[in-house]
Amino acid sequence: MKELLLTAFVLLFGISNAQNLKNMKINAGIITEKLEETKTFYTKILDFGVSFENDFYLLLHTPNQTGEISFLKPNHPSQKPLFQTKFDGKGVYLTLEVDDVDFIYKKLIEKGVKIEIEIRDESWGDRHFAIKDPNGIGIDIVTYTKPVE
8 A cells, every 4th residue: 555655756856766755744733823832731631742833833743752732823924825814613524543542431530631532443443432632623532343243
């Protein structure tokens, strides 16, 4: 599958050396006024770390440092219009894949986090629950299991 995606990039973008794409990473960014609340939520509730921050930008990483998410203040003069409009709290969700969803569920309950979707098993193989961050982003916390047959 990975080779198929690399071939598609080569065909679509004319990239002659597909090797250059193997280290591609993605970092989702959310434009929000709530940098402090967001930092507190992700670091205190979900144990994320701070990779970088300044007065208008916050880059966080997962506890194992395999994923990142960034937050940017709206209308900052250093940013072009494409990166100035504030997120409106709808249409975005994150999925955090964990080894033991039941452990995380209990931990968040103990911290007093509001559970938006109670823990449950799905026929397609997810055991998960959901919470919401200060920006209104749904966070699905999941352990993948075998689908129910």
